[in-house]
Amino acid sequence: MVDLRDMRPNPDDILEDLFGNEKNRKGRLEIFFGYAAGVGKTYAMLDDAQEQIKCGVDVLVGYIEQHTRPETIELMAGLPILPPKIVEYRKIQLNEFDLDAALKRKPELVLVDELAHTNAPGMRNKKRYQDIEELLNAGIDVFTTLNVQHLESLNDIVQNITRINVQETIPDKLFNEADKVRLIDIEPDELLRRFENGKIYRPERTEKALEHFFTKENLRLLREIATRKAANRISHDNQNEPRLSQKMANIKLLVCISASPSSAKCIRWTERTAEAFRAPWTAVYVETMESDSLTDLEKRSIRENLALAERLGAEIVTLNGYDVATVIAEYAKLSGITNIVIGKSRNRKTIGNLFKPSLEDKLITLLSSIEIHIIPGNVVANKNTLSKRKRIRIGQNLFWSWQDGLKTLGLLIGSTLLSLLLQSLNISDQNIIMVYILSVLIISRVTTGYLYGIIASGLTVLIFNYFFTVPYYTLHAIQEGYPITFIIMLLVALITSALTVRIKTQARLAVEREHRTEVLYEINKKLLASADLQSTITLINDYMAQIFGRSAIFYAQDPMENITPTFLQSPLDSDASFLLSEDERAVAHWVFMNKKSAGAGTDTLMGAGAFYMPIVSQGKVLGVIGLSCSNGNLSQNNRLFLRIITSQLEMALERHYLSNEQRRASIESEKEKLRSNLLRGISHDLRTPLTGILGASSAILENGTALDKETQDTLVANIKEDAQWLIRMVENLLSVTRINEGPMNVRKTPEAAEEIVAEAISRIRKRFSSRKITVKVPNELLLVPMDGTLIEQVIINLLENAVKHSPERSTIEVDVRKTKNQAVFEVSDQGSGISDQDYPYLFESYVPDGKRSTDSSRGMGIGLSICKSIVNAHNGKIEAENKKNGGAIFRFTLPLEGSEDNG
Amino acid sequence: MDNKSVILIIEDEKGIANFISAILKANDYKVIKADSGKDGISMAASYSPDLILLDLGLPDMDGIDVLKNIREWTNIPVVVVSARGHEREKVEALDLGADDYITKPFGTSELLARIRTGIRHSEKHMGGNLLAPSSLTVGEFRIDFDKRLVSVAGKAVHLTPIEYKIIVLLSQNIGKVLTHDFIIKEVWGPYTNEIQALRVNMANIRRKIEENPAEPQYIVTQVGVGYRMVEELEK
Structure with a gap:
């Protein structure tokens, strides 16, 4: 008897299947990498494609640049070409890669030139590399070309060499994770010759390019960088990774981000270093009280810098505190940072800052064991913004309000009256000074900003001088010690007022932080308590609306699968029913499929009315959350906070999915048990009639004539009986298959x-x-x-x-x-x-x-x-x-x- | 020319085709066999058989499509062979113009009865203007169409107009199974879904004409498909 237990499917296989369906094969990316235009990347790519098509691969030319040379065009013969999408922008017709057509056509391999290309406005993605990521996600292989200056991390180095600012960059991640990089290399001399023959650009552009970019020295340097980059890739591939990561495990870099444009340089530097060491790195932005007074421009540049760091693969952290150095030092100690990268601009050394220790000095004092890297910044760029910021800061801290003015005045008059009383009681000057210092302290406490504290400090000195120094009721001071008294009094008053203001600010920040922590704690608690998926979703939507004051929408499955999303209109927001429209659903669908944020304020589908974020756990999208942006985009801070919340949500959702999965698995195994018991039960029963049929029929066939009619009839009757029995058995079994899907x-x-x-x-x-x-x-x-x-x-x-x-x-x-x-x-x-x-x-x-x-x-x-x-x-x-x-x-x-x- | 009826068997299972043809030959039919849908269609066209036995599970194409194709150009009676449990498939085939069905596994007598009924109905078709009989008798059950009178064992049975309409419809197609939808459409008209009403009426009819409604003799139920009026009582 066959042991049927062996035929039972392994529960692990079933689970594997359940997950396996969602894990689509990703396409392979092959990059043809060169150091400048004209080295023959496109040529090599097409050549390879011809090879592929001969091997029977379904190749499609997605997009090839228009300025392509005739030799290259010749190579396209025989390859199916996707017509470019024509986009009109400012009355110019632009040819763009038609992503949707390519996805629809779904070939095995697509050729798309110029990875770093920026798409025309109105296309779905801002950058072509995002198009290519979509192709890869759809399981389509991609060939593409790339020049070294377009790599994000090398951007500043190349800029230094060529003096040309390259705007179009791609994240290094794409390059590092490409399945294959082919370095296309020729001698710079040869390249220049090609160039002079007008093979690369049309003649009118040639001259300009020759002057700026195509100098022999530039080319040689670029070639070196490109070759080194490619070599780095190879050496990484070859190295024994586990051993390396063990060895380098203790290195962890931290880069400080500020609004200064040199921050970008620091970020890139850190990325390169981290890449070289294969070390993790963190980008930190410290929010101080100054943060509130940043100009919009600065806020934007901080946002951009954080986005850049994120693109390059950093972990993003925002910290709060009064003193940048202390906060960073604390964080570095706690999270085991070994290297800190900071940018330094020379114009920091203004007279005002002369006595203030610089950030790096403070860091060195605070962290003796951590290496600090200082990256020189760009001098000219931030002079303007810095002074502007100062103006604003002064403006904010020194603004005038009648209410506070009256308070100050009242307190000063009060303390003067008290002092006069004390004097009339013949109590000495020291106590009167104390009374005034106390009044300054109280004034700083009850008013906002530095202004009243400073005014009060000055006024108390004058009043003291006027009323209580000999000669009385004049501003003259005869006694020798008085000037010193005045100075000390002024200093004490100033310092106390400054301290009070600082404490107040810190208290405010602490309250804010406290509030966030509290909200997070609350969310966490409620998420844990929520019993089912729907209540979790409703809960999260409530919090979204409450915390961000925006309408929220949540898709628990692929938005294209006709499910009803959970939508909540926030009372603080304008009408957000557009979130339910087909267009917005398509954006959410994109997010779901590509596992990336998109929508308003991002690089992808920025035309959408909301910001969408996927909730990803172990490579599986558990849902998409959308926040209406009809009242402005989300700030970097909000986005970070949102990310923290989603990570909580991730866990909660995963818990639900896992428990569902478990339930399903246990039902499955129960069913399996039933089925296998059944099989075991009938297998014996089936053999008996089959043996009977076989025996009777072979008896008749082999001994046909030798058997008498009666015996033959009996045998045939037996066959019929057995067959009928079998049919009944089979019908019963079929009934079982009809119900084994459960009562529903x-x-x-x-x-x-x-x-x-x-x-x-x-x-x-x-x-x-x-x-x-x-x-x-x-x-x-x-x-x-x-x-x-x-x-x-x-x-x-x-x-x-x-x-x-x-x-x-x-x-x-x-x-x-x-x-x-x-x-x-x-x-x-x-x-x-x-x-x-x-x-x-x-x-x-x-x-x-x-x-x-x-x-x-x-x-x-x-x-x-x-x-x-x-x-x-x-x-x-x-x-x-x-x-x-x-x-x-x-x-x-x-x-x-x-x-x-x-x- | 011999007068034997020609039966085309479209069936891919050799064993089943063999045994069907053995039975049919023994009962004086001429048999031709096709083992795929395509062959079946072309043979139906070239031989113009008197009846087609069509297995719905064919290797090259869906049996339903074969049926559709055949029904496009001919009214040759088609008896569909299908397995138990595939009730929906049967209903679909009947609605698409199949004349009858037979459920696998089937016995010899059942098969022959279906084939006889099928050929008889088609003869009626071909006869065209043959006058409808004025009465019909099965066992003790009798309908007099002229007098609109139904009787069992000589006793008149009182039927409502709807009940009478149903009985007449079944008797006109005696021996053939009629799907629920077909009966509803014929009796109540299109665009209605009166399956409940049909069941209630049928229960009432049975209580009037059958000895025991749970063991009907004259109108039998085909579970999941429809009703059939029997041509002769089972012994």
Whole structure:
């Protein structure tokens, strides 16, 4: 006997399948990499494509630049070409790569020139590399070309060499993760020769290019960089990675980001270094009290810098604090940073900053064991912004309000009156000074900004001088010590006021931070408490609306699969029902498919009205969250906060999915168990009749003439009997396959009970024509929701059982009744009844060996268990008992309500 | 020219085709066999058989498509062979113009009965203007179409107009299975879904004409498909 256990699918395989369907094959990316235009990248790419098409690969030329040289054009012969999409922009017709057409056509390999190209406005993606990522995600292989100056991390180096600012860059990640990079290299001399022959640019552009870019020295340097970059890639590939990462595990870089443009340089430098060491790196932005007073321009540049760092693969951290150095030092200590990169601009050394220790000095003092790298910044660029910022800061801290002015005045008058009182009581000057310092302190406390503290400090000195120094009521001070007293008093007053203001600011920041932590804690707590997916989603939408004051939308599945997203209109937001539109859904779909944020304020599909963020866990998108941006884009800070919240949400969603998965797996394994028991139960039964058929038929075939007619007839009759038995068995098994999808899958329609019974009886009659069967049905038509074929099978099985277990001449009774809310079907016989030994296993499909009664050894061993499964699937009940006057009675009930289709 | 009826069997299973043709030959039919849908269609066109036995599960094309194709150009009766449990498939085939169906596994007598009915109905077709009989008798059941009278064992049965309409419809197609949809359309008209009403009417008819409605003799139920009026009582 075959051990059927071995045939049972491994539960792991089932799970694998469940996940496997979602994991599409990613396309392979091959980059043809060169150091300048004209080295022959496109040529090489086309050449390779020709090779591929010969091997039977479905190649499509997605886009080739227009200025391509005739030799290259020749190579395109025989390759299918995708017509470019023509976009009109400012009355100029631009040719662009038609991404949607390529995705629709779905070839195996697409050729797209110029990876770093920036798409025309109005295209879906801002950059071509994003188009290519989509192609790869769709499982399409891509060939593309790239020049070294377009690599993000090398951008500044190349700029230094060539003095040309390259705007179009691609993230290094793409280059590093490309499946294949082919360096296309020729001698600079050769390149220059090609160039002079006008093979690269049209003649009018040649001259300009020659002057600026194509000098022999430039080319040589670029070539070196490109070759080195390619070599680095190879050495990384070859190195034993685990060993390396072990060794370098202790290196962790941190780069400080500010609004200064030199920050970008620091970020790139850090990326290159981190890449070289294969070390993780963090970009930190410290929010101080100055942050509120940044100009829009500066805010934007911070945002851009953070975005750049993110693109280059940094972990982004925003910290709060008064003193940048302290905050960074604290963070570095806590997170095990080994190297800190800071930018330094020379114009920091203004007179005002002369006595203030520089950031790097402070860091060195605070962190003796950490290496600090200083990257010189660009001098000219930020002079303007710095002074502007100062103006604004002064403006903010020194603004005038009548209310605070009156407070100050009142307090000064009060303290003067108190001092006069003290003087009249002959209490000494020192105490009066104390009173004034106290008043300055109180003024700083109750007013906002530095202004009143400073004014009060000056005024107290003057008032003290006027009222309480000899000569009284003049501003002269005769006594020798007084100037010193004045100075000390002024200093003390100034410092106290400054300190108070600082403490207040810190308190405000602390409260803000506290609030965020609290919100996070609260979210976390509620997420843990939420019982199901829908409540989690509703909860998150509530918080989104509450925290950001924006309308939120949440898709728990692929937005294109016609699901209803959960949408919440925030009372603080303008009407955001546009979030439900088809266009917005398409954006969410894109996010879902590409596992990347998109929409307003990003580089992709920026025309959308909302910002969409995927919730990704272990490479699987669990949902897409969208926030309306009709009242302005999300700030970097908000986005960070959103990211933190989503990471909480990720865990919560994953928990739900896992528990669902687990439930499904356990159901699956339960079903599997049932099925394998069933198989085991019948495998034995099947062999007996098959052996009989085989034996009888071969007996007739081989000894045809030797057998007498009677024997032959008996044998043929046996074959027929066995075959009929097999057919019944198979029909039972088919019934099982119809219900094994669980109760929800029984298709119930109202059927007339009498018709089903009649059909079953007529089938039994055909086989056992001699048996007497009586039927009683109610006088009223009884319509019962059921799957007619299955219930018919139940009745047939019960009847057959009755026929088998009762004497030939006895009567079998079928009775159908209606009770209050269910239909009762009864089949009773006048046989020997059910033995106590059999009773417990009556409806089991598999009976432990040796406990099975003899007469079921080849009976409908599985018949009753199938009856039970079918009746259970109809939410009914089946039971059996012995009648008092002999014989067994089988009874099953079907509920009369719950029909899915009343038609 | 011999007068034997020609039966085309479209069936890919050799064993089944063999046994069907053995039965048919033994019962004086001429048999031609096709083992694919395409062959079946071309043979139907070239031999113009009296009846086609069509298995719905064919290797090269869907049996339903074969049926559609055949029905485009001929009214040759088609009896569909299908497995139990595929009720929807049967209903679809009947609605697409199949004359009858037979469920696998089937016995000899059942097969011959279906074929007889199929050929008889088509003869009626060909006869065209043959006057409808004025009465019909099955066992003790009798319909007098002229007097619009139904009787069982000589006793008149009172039927409502709808019930009478249903009985007449079934008797006109005696021996053939009629799908629920077909009956509803004929009796109540198109655009209605009166399956419940049909069931209630049928239950009432049975209570009036059958001895035991749970063991009907004259109008039998084909679960999931429809109703059939039997041509002769089963013994």
